[in-house]
Amino acid sequence: MPSPGARRRARPSGRRPLVHVALAALVLVGGTAAGTVFMRARALEGGSLAVSSAASSSVSPSASASTAPGADAVAEEASVEPVAAPEVDHDELLAAALADVPVEDGAAVSVAVLDLASGDSAGYGDARFDTASIVKTDILAALLLQAQDAGRRLTAQEKAYAATMIRDSDNVSATALWKAIGQADGLDAANARFGLTDTEGGDGLYWGLTQTTAADQLALLRQVFGDDDTSELSAASRAYVQELMGRIAEGQDWGVSAASGATSGSGFALKNGWLPRTATGLWDINSVGRVTVDGREYLVAVVSDGNTTKAKGIALVEAAARAAVSVFGATAGATTTS
Incomplete structure (x- = not known):
C-alpha cells in the first residue's frame, strides 16, 4: 500500500x-x-x-x-x-480543528464530513487507506444494487449473511457475499455507479485490503443515507442497510458514534473496521456512519493507519469525528444581519 x-x-x-x-x-x-x-x-x-x-x-x-x-x-x-454571511471555508475549519487532535508519529488520518441539513461538506486528506471491515457496507450496497437490477429480493441466506456481516462484522459472511457480488470486479462496477472514484477492490478474497479514501466513503454514505434523487439504491434497500448499521453489536459501537454522545443506535448508525498489520504490528482503524448531534444529522467518514495499538487508533478516530462535527456546530444556522 x-x-x-x-x-x-x-x-x-x-x-x-x-x-x-x-x-x-x-x-x-x-x-x-x-x-x-x-x-x-x-x-x-x-x-x-x-x-x-x-x-x-x-x-x-x-x-x-x-x-x-x-x-x-x-x-x-x-x-x-442585511449583509450576506461571508463564505465559509469548511476545509480550512476542519484542518484547524484537527490540528488539536493528537496523532502518533508515523500514523495518518483522513476525514470527510457532510451536514445533511445544509448540504455543506468538508474534507481533510486525500490519501488511500485499506478499508478493513468498513468495506462490508460497500459489499452489501453492491449486493442490493445487483438484486435491484435483477428485479429480485435478497434470499434468506443472503439476509442472514448481511445481518451478521454488518451487525457482528462476521468475516465468513463477508467472504460469502464478496463471492456473490463477483469479488473486486462486482464491487468496482457498483462503485462506479455510486460515484466512488478512488476505491479499488482487494485482490482475490482479500476484501479487507480494498483501497479507499475518506471522500469516497462519504460518497458511499450518501448512497445509503440519501434519497431517490441522490442514490442508486431504492428506498427499501437504503432502509435495510440503515437498519443494520443502527444495530451494531455491543462492543463494536465505537468510532464516529463518539461525535453524537449517544449510547445507543438511536443517535448513530455506523460500520467500523480494524486490522492489525502482520508485517509491522501497526493498526488500521476506520469508522463510517451517520450521527445525530443536537437534532442535526451528519455523515462522517474517518480512516487511519499506523496506530501502535487498537485503543490508540480508536481514540484517534473518535477525536477526529468529534472535530469534524464541531466544524458545522460552530456555523450551523449562523446569519449576518445589521
Missing part, C-alpha cells in the same frame, strides 16, 4: 480589522443653514463601508424656500439591508 501523505497543519486564518466611521454633514444653501444631514457609515470586513441616508446630499431650492431660516431638517434614516 502506498504510504499516506504526512499529516498537514492548517494555516491560521487572519482577522480583518473592522473600521467604524460616523459622518455628519452641514449643508448650507445660499449662506443659510437649511438642515443638518446625518449619515451613518457602517464598517464591513475588508475595510469597505456601507453608507446609508434617506436624505439627499444636496437640498433643492424649493425645499430650502419652504423651510424657515434656522429650522433643522433631520434626515430620516433609511433601513439597512
Whole structure:
C-alpha cells in the first residue's frame, strides 16, 4: 500500500480589522443653514463601508424656500439591508480543528464530513487507506444494487449473511457475499455507479485490503443515507442497510458514534473496521456512519493507519469525528444581519 501523505497543519486564518466611521454633514444653501444631514457609515470586513441616508446630499431650492431660516431638517434614516454571511471555508475549519487532535508519529488520518441539513461538506486528506471491515457496507450496497437490477429480493441466506456481516462484522459472511457480488470486479462496477472514484477492490478474497479514501466513503454514505434523487439504491434497500448499521453489536459501537454522545443506535448508525498489520504490528482503524448531534444529522467518514495499538487508533478516530462535527456546530444556522 502506498504510504499516506504526512499529516498537514492548517494555516491560521487572519482577522480583518473592522473600521467604524460616523459622518455628519452641514449643508448650507445660499449662506443659510437649511438642515443638518446625518449619515451613518457602517464598517464591513475588508475595510469597505456601507453608507446609508434617506436624505439627499444636496437640498433643492424649493425645499430650502419652504423651510424657515434656522429650522433643522433631520434626515430620516433609511433601513439597512442585511449583509450576506461571508463564505465559509469548511476545509480550512476542519484542518484547524484537527490540528488539536493528537496523532502518533508515523500514523495518518483522513476525514470527510457532510451536514445533511445544509448540504455543506468538508474534507481533510486525500490519501488511500485499506478499508478493513468498513468495506462490508460497500459489499452489501453492491449486493442490493445487483438484486435491484435483477428485479429480485435478497434470499434468506443472503439476509442472514448481511445481518451478521454488518451487525457482528462476521468475516465468513463477508467472504460469502464478496463471492456473490463477483469479488473486486462486482464491487468496482457498483462503485462506479455510486460515484466512488478512488476505491479499488482487494485482490482475490482479500476484501479487507480494498483501497479507499475518506471522500469516497462519504460518497458511499450518501448512497445509503440519501434519497431517490441522490442514490442508486431504492428506498427499501437504503432502509435495510440503515437498519443494520443502527444495530451494531455491543462492543463494536465505537468510532464516529463518539461525535453524537449517544449510547445507543438511536443517535448513530455506523460500520467500523480494524486490522492489525502482520508485517509491522501497526493498526488500521476506520469508522463510517451517520450521527445525530443536537437534532442535526451528519455523515462522517474517518480512516487511519499506523496506530501502535487498537485503543490508540480508536481514540484517534473518535477525536477526529468529534472535530469534524464541531466544524458545522460552530456555523450551523449562523446569519449576518445589521
